[in-house]
Amino acid sequence: MAVYTVALAGNPNTGKSTLFNLLTGLRQHTGNWAGKTVDLAQGDFTHNGHEFRMIDLPGTYSLFSNSKDEEVTRDFIVFEEPDVTIVVLDATSLERNMNLALQVLEMTNRVVVCINLIDEAKRLGIHVDTALLSRKLGVPVAAISARNKIGISGLLSMVASVATGEIVPEPVRVRYQEELERKLAVLEPVVRDTLGLRFSSRWLALRLLDEDTGLLETLRQKMKGGEFVPRKGDVNHGRSACHNLA
Numbered sequence: 001m002a003v004y005t006v007a008l009a010g011n012p013n014t015g016k017s018t019l020f021n022l023l024t025g026l027r028q029h030t031g032n033w034a035g036k037t038v039d040l041a042q043g044d045f046t047h048n049g050h051e052f053r054m055i056d057l058p059g060t061y062s063l064f065s066n067s068k069d070e071e072v073t074r075d076f077i078v079f080e081e082p083d084v085t086i087v088v089l090d091a092t093s094l095e096r097n098m099n100l101a102l103q104v105l106e107m108t109n110r111v112v113v114c115i116n117l118i119d120e121a122k123r124l125g126i127h128v129d130t131a132l133l134s135r136k137l138g139v140p141v142a143a144i145s146a147r148n149k150i151g152i153s154g155l156l157s158m159v160a161s162v163a164t165g166e167i168v169p170e171p172v173r174v175r176y177q178e179e180l181e182r183k184l185a186v187l188e189p190v191v192r193d194t195l196g197l198r199f200s201s202r203w204l205a206l207r208l209l210d211e212d213t214g215l216l217e218t219l220r221q222k223m224k225g226g227e228f229v230p231r232k233g234d235v236n237h238g239r240s241a242c243h244n245l246a
């Protein structure tokens with residue numbers, strides 16, 4: 001039977017390891033300070049007859065090449081191509097957390113947004129409209145409390161639907177200023193012709209325009225090591241290239 005890979009990404013301290021521990025029965029370090037998870041922990045769980053392998057990624061505020069943690073998280077999402085990436089957001093600071101979610105949505109369409117600490121939001125009188133958010137972002141959105149075990153089966157149903165391809169999310173496309181969009185329009189087809197459809201060409205073109213040399217070096221190493229052989233017209237079965245970005 002297929003084992004689906006599920007990655008947990010999100011800002012530090014949003015409850016990723018708490019969710020990971022709840023689902024896998026393992027004991028990743030959790031606590032109320034940032035940067036606890038440094039290595040990639042993995043564990044297994046099943047849901048409705050499906051098997052999943054979950055990877056607890058380090059918490060990051062963005063996915064550029066600013067730090068080892070950012071590179072590890074970015075490389076996992078892009079090169080390991082998890083079947084689903086769950087972006088865990090803190091319900092009490094959605095605006096700040098959304099930055100990372102939008103970055104992940106630029107990299108892959110296989111995303112479920114998970115709004116955690118919904119108990120805390122309720123206590124503070126914050127109402128989160130998951131249906132509206134889901135429409136705006138173009139991906140499934142679940143509200144949960146990992147600590148209080150609320151909303152978990154709803155989240156897992158969404159994860160299973162994306163993993164099996166029953167749902168193919170169409171993430172929102174962030175539009176940048178005119179000048180950047182003009183450059184993207186030139187560069188993106190070149191990236192697509194060179195690397196095929198395995199990666200989101202829009203995301204890669206953005207990274208190139210940002211002169212992300214760390215990413216370029218990683219890509220170069222992978223191509224040199226034969227880990228990744230680009231093929232023209234490579235079809236990725238919906239992986240990594242956002243449908244409405246292609």
Ligand SMILES: Nc1nc2c(ncn2[C@@H]2O[C@H](COP(=O)(O)OP(=O)(O)OP(=O)(O)O)[C@@H](O)[C@H]2O)c(=O)[nH]1
Nearest residue numbers: 013014015016017018030035036037059145146147
């Ligand atoms: N109130 C509330 N607290 C939660 C919930 N989920 C997690 N927490 C708490 O949030 C804090 C951070 O949780 P972690 O699971 O360690 O967060 P993390 O995202 O793995 O953090 P890093 O590894 O640093 O990125 C801990 O004190 C948890 O107990 C929740 O649903 N409600």
Ligand SMILES: [Mg+2]
Nearest residue numbers: 016017036037
């Ligand atoms: Mg953690």
